[in-house]
Amino acid sequence: MKTKEYIRPKSLKPTQTHYCPGCTHGIIHRILAEVLDEMNLREKAVAVIGVGCSCFAERYFNFDCIDVAHGRAPAVATGVKRANPNLVTITYQGDGDMTAIGSAEALHAAIRGEKITSIMINNAIYGMTGGQMSPTTLIGQKTSTSPYGKKAEEAGYPVRFVETLALQEGVAYAARTAVNNIGNILKTKAAIKKALQAQIDGKGYSIVEILSTCPTNWGVSPKEALKWIEEKMIPVFPLGEFKEI
Amino acid sequence: MGKVLFKGAEAIAEAAIRSGCKFFFGYPITPQTEVAEYMAKRLPQVGGVYLQAESEVSAINMVFGAAATGARVMTSSSSPGVSLKQEGISYIAGAELPCVVVNIMRGGPGLGCIQAAQSDYFQAVKGGGHGDYKNIVLAPSTVQEAVDLVSLAFDLADKYRNPVMILGDAVLAQIMEPIELPEEKKELPEKPWAITGCSNREQNIITSSYPVPEDLEAVNERLNAKYKQIIKEEQRWEEDGVDDAELVFVAYGTSARIAKDAVETLRNKGKKVGLIRPITLWPFPKKAFKNRMAGKKILVVEMSKGQMVEDVEIAVKGQGEIYFYGRTGGIVPYVEEVLEVAEAILNNENVKKWGEDDEN
Ligand SMILES: Cc1ncc(C[n+]2csc(CCOP(=O)(O)OP(=O)(O)O)c2C)c(N)n1
Ligand code: SF4
Numbered sequence: 001m002k003t004k005e006y007i008r009p010k011s012l013k014p015t016q017t018h019y020c021p022g023c024t025h026g027i028i029h030r031i032l033a034e035v036l037d038e039m040n041l042r043e044k045a046v047a048v049i050g051v052g053c054s055c056f057a058e059r060y061f062n063f064d065c066i067d068v069a070h071g072r073a074p075a076v077a078t079g080v081k082r083a084n085p086n087l088v089t090i091t092y093q094g095d096g097d098m099t100a101i102g103s104a105e106a107l108h109a110a111i112r113g114e115k116i117t118s119i120m121i122n123n124a125i126y127g128m129t130g131g132q133m134s135p136t137t138l139i140g141q142k143t144s145t146s147p148y149g150k151k152a153e154e155a156g157y158p159v160r161f162v163e164t165l166a167l168q169e170g171v172a173y174a175a176r177t178a179v180n181n182i183g184n185i186l187k188t189k190a191a192i193k194k195a196l197q198a199q200i201d202g203k204g205y206s207i208v209e210i211l212s213t214c215p216t217n218w219g220v221s222p223k224e225a226l227k228w229i230e231e232k233m234i235p236v237f238p239l240g241e242f243k244e245i
Numbered sequence: 246m247g248k249v250l251f252k253g254a255e256a257i258a259e260a261a262i263r264s265g266c267k268f269f270f271g272y273p274i275t276p277q278t279e280v281a282e283y284m285a286k287r288l289p290q291v292g293g294v295y296l297q298a299e300s301e302v303s304a305i306n307m308v309f310g311a312a313a314t315g316a317r318v319m320t321s322s323s324s325p326g327v328s329l330k331q332e333g334i335s336y337i338a339g340a341e342l343p344c345v346v347v348n349i350m351r352g353g354p355g356l357g358c359i360q361a362a363q364s365d366y367f368q369a370v371k372g373g374g375h376g377d378y379k380n381i382v383l384a385p386s387t388v389q390e391a392v393d394l395v396s397l398a399f400d401l402a403d404k405y406r407n408p409v410m411i412l413g414d415a416v417l418a419q420i421m422e423p424i425e426l427p428e429e430k431k432e433l434p435e436k437p438w439a440i441t442g443c444s445n446r447e448q449n450i451i452t453s454s455y456p457v458p459e460d461l462e463a464v465n466e467r468l469n470a471k472y473k474q475i476i477k478e479e480q481r482w483e484e485d486g487v488d489d490a491e492l493v494f495v496a497y498g499t500s501a502r503i504a505k506d507a508v509e510t511l512r513n514k515g516k517k518v519g520l521i522r523p524i525t526l527w528p529f530p531k532k533a534f535k536n537r538m539a540g541k542k543i544l545v546v547e548m549s550k551g552q553m554v555e556d557v558e559i560a561v562k563g564q565g566e567i568y569f570y571g572r573t574g575g576i577v578p579y580v581e582e583v584l585e586v587a588e589a590i591l592n593n594e595n596v597k598k599w600g601e602d603d604e605n
Contacts, residue, residue: 056454066451075302075306078296079309079310083318086442087441
């Protein structure tokens, strides 16, 4: 049997994360770090980090980082990129950050074809504030602010944000992936690579929405959470590449 | 270079470009839109970027991003738009990034009107957004001064790594006056803290996030020490005939132009009057008042229901009698109105002092 040596990507610091057991935020950090190493981008990269469970990501990433206000990452990234086009500019945002409070900033960065890459962690919930309803919360899903289960008549439908962005001419690459199994993890890595390549090639805005777990606020075990992604989320949020130019 | 005729808003924009500002993020709102329009025309000619954001919220966050890379960057707006920018301004102050924000005030609250007012003084000088932070606030009263203060604003922003606000109003932005423009600034300060990619150095982090209370308190202590230094070193004002004045006018911006006319008229009638015109509204020029106001009457003129007058009260420390005259809603007071109040005070008529009937 061939063995592979575990090497920590240079783009990741040798430290522990604060994420809950079974949370896949950490896996996504690792994927992004591996991609930056492999594409030799660490020294040009800047992560613009939104507010949510990932808001301490600058302590885990080993490259330039900016912490910004809830939802505003695409606007900050726009300022970064316009002022310094050499920087490979990545926003790292939760679903609440990107599809609720920051929907205007994200949509308009896409409309402008801003040469930045957004990574949106969709865990169908507001994790950091303790499990409230998000625009991505599934119909019937119980959260602390939808205690009787989310009802479409009251709260609307789960937003398919990446599809909406893909409709915009300024978008060069738009995909939805998941990190619930090895196959999907590898596809996520490939998608992030393509998204960054689209930015480097100056083609426009790129986004990868990644279905991610929140066992703590879903109230399930880490193992069940992976199944929850597959059985509950993927049917509502289909995986795939929606745009590639 | 000789003098050229310039509209206030456009002069501010040109002065910013000459101060090395290559990036402008804005959103149209009267009466400051000409700043953005001028930038849209000029910045591409000098290799800069004008970008019209989808909102003021976005515009100030674009400023945050550009400032984080070390660039000189500006945004401009008017009262309702500046309210929307307050979230971003608090984050910029917290992250200690330099930038210049122009607020061309109009009448409020709410949508109000587009005419000149000074009713955003509190918002500008007391913080505006959340948290223990301060903006440096500069208040020009002529187009020439606006041009000079824009250059100063960029230097102060870089020196202290802090937002600097230029606080003007519709009169300043819309008036045309002959001005002398500054030479173009070529040498800009080094910014080793900026986000430029981490080659040959450790990671740089721009943040205002300090989840451990002791860490945040230390940051606030450090910020406060910086603010104290600014208070000590950056108070600016213009004064005229204060020492032997019986009545001292205090006014800034457009109100100060009116107060100056009133001073001249009264002096021609042989009255002992003087003027203090704050140029920095934060830090408020308390030095101008220190141990000099005993026995004097002080008339504060503002285009508000009384905002700066509270800082005057603090600076006067009960030494003199404070009176207030203000118009609001976008009405610029006539010199005659101000004269009438001043003469009544000088003649010891029964003019109400500031705050006199507040306790009843
Ligand atoms: C202006 C503002 N409003 C609200 C909050 C509180 N807040 C912090 S994180 C968060 C939700 C984040 O959810 P999401 O973006 O889905 O990320 P997750 O925590 O699930 O990873 C909220 C509402 C805030 N920090 N700022
Ligand atoms: S609350 Fe949810 S999203 Fe946040 S760290 Fe825990 S598991 Fe992850």
